[in-house]
Amino acid sequence: MLNVAILGCGIGGEHISGYAQLADRYRIAVICDTNQQLAQKYATTTGARATTDIDDVLADPGVDIVDICLPPSMHVPVAIRAVNAGKHAIVEKPLAGSLSDADRLVEAEIRSQQRVFPVFQYRYGRAFDQLRALRAAGLLGRPLAASIETHWSRDSDYYANPWRGTWERELGGAVLSHAIHAHDLLTQQFGPVADVSAMLTTRANPIETEDCAAISLRMVNGAVATSSITLGAATDTTRLRFVFAYLTAESGCAPYTPGQDQWQFIARETSVQSRVDEVVNNAPTAPEGFAGLFEAIADELEGREGREVTLAEGLASIELVSAIYQSDRSGEQVTLPVDRMLPIAASLRA
Ligand SMILES: NC(=O)c1ccc[n+]([C@@H]2O[C@H](COP(=O)([O-])OP(=O)(O)OC[C@H]3O[C@@H](n4cnc5c(N)ncnc54)[C@H](O)[C@@H]3O)[C@@H](O)[C@H]2O)c1
Known part of the structure; x- marks a missing residue:
């Protein structure tokens, strides 16, 4: 215990x-x-x-x-x-x-x-167990392209909490705080990021940090992805579309539990669809959301093989955020790894 x-x-x-x-x-x-x-x-x-x-x-x-x-x-x-x-x-x-x-x-x-x-x-959900099973069955193929959307609605009530929207206490905006989940899911499916080009802006609320972004990413394996972010959408939706060589996986719109949503897994070769459906329907189930994360941590601490989020993966998420801010500020494509002393907070810019 x-x-x-x-x-x-x-x-x-x-x-x-x-x-x-x-x-x-x-x-x-x-x-x-x-x-x-x-x-x-x-x-x-x-x-x-x-x-x-x-x-x-x-x-x-x-x-x-x-x-x-x-x-x-x-x-x-x-x-x-x-x-x-x-x-x-x-x-x-x-x-x-x-x-x-x-x-x-x-x-x-x-x-x-x-x-x-x-x-x-967000990693812990039925759809990601299904994707894992499809990968193990050789039904995904190599990653080709992905599009991810973090289109949420945040208004003055949300920003009434004094730490939000500030460089000093939130430490960053929608890239650091909100889309970090979708970017983690992208790297889970497509592997590490090689380079990024990003445009960040503040358009939805009168805050210090960014609340909209358009980001292009190239993965180390050569696949490409786009990430669209806004906190000024009419509703809260997260959408993920992963195109692999043999199959396209598409989420629903559930904003905070994409893995627990109903996904579509469409084989490129129609003859393979029944095999895809079989693997999806028989994928093992596990606790989802926070319970899934905490179960993985308990497994790890008790010496069983855990599927916890490692500190190295946490570091990689912050490195990607650093690269995204650097690209926006320099107007250039940024290749990872980045300078480890690179600041994220605008108030700390050199
Ligand atoms: N994983 C997710 O999906 C998710 C969702 C929402 C928020 N978050 C993150 O969780 C963190 C907290 O966000 P939140 O929305 O819950 O913020 P919040 O402001 O609603 O809650 C923070 C709580 O911490 C308390 N607190 C502040 N200083 C304290 C101190 N010195 N000692 C004890 N208590 C203290 C506050 O009273 C408050 O109740 C943020 O980093 C946020 O980005 C993650």
Whole structure:
């Protein structure tokens, strides 16, 4: 049984629902939020202890894992304090606000011998299990082209939360905070990125950071992809279309759970479609969303082969964000790997 403390009760509330699906693996020991009423509300429903003080959590010998659901600028400093206190850390996206800060997490993980797990819960869903099964059956073929859309609606109510839309506390805009999930899914399916060209702009809300972007990506294997991002759409939709040599996979529009949505898997050769349908229908099922991520982390910590998000993958997500900002700022195509000291926040631009 792993004893977990939740820090921050915004999205932390959804993490709590994820742990609740894994009651034989996790016990929620502490809920921490500076909003005492909020902490108490979740403590009451989970049987955990409530506190408003992060130091109190880090000093608690009954806590094995600290799950950091705090505003972005707190992720790296709190994660480093957590591993130094002998706890594993689960870190909400974005992992860090720069590659050099993400590197500090790697150093802290090695020094402390605790683990740091980035959060990309979109990976855990039936459609991605189906794609894995199709790949294993040799039915995908090589990646050719992909298009991904993160078209969400965020308004003044959303930005009333004072850390949002600021370089200092959100650390970036829609590329760092919102489309980071879709970009992670792209690299899961198509492999690492070789180079990017990007245009970023702020058009939907009066904020410091970008809220629209058009990005072209070439993958190391030669496939190409486009990513369209806006936080000024009428509704919230995420759409993913992966074209492989033998099959095209297309998501529905579910914004925050694309893997749990109904996908279409269309074989290029119609004679193969029945085999594709059979593999899709028989793909193994597993917990989805946060429960899927937390199950993978528990497997990893208990020495079974886990499908957790590795810290190296978290770093790669931040490196891609760095490259995207650099391309927009320079007006040039940027090849990865990038300079590890490259800033993301505009206020830190050289
Ligand atoms: N994985 C996802 O799909 C997903 C979705 C939403 C948000 N997020 C990420 O989760 C993080 C939190 O976002 P949110 O929308 O929940 O923010 P939020 O502002 O709604 O919630 C953060 C909570 O942290 C608390 N808090 C702030 N400082 C604290 C401190 N020093 N000690 C204890 N509690 C403190 C606040 O009171 C608040 O309740 C962000 O990094 C965001 O990008 C991820």
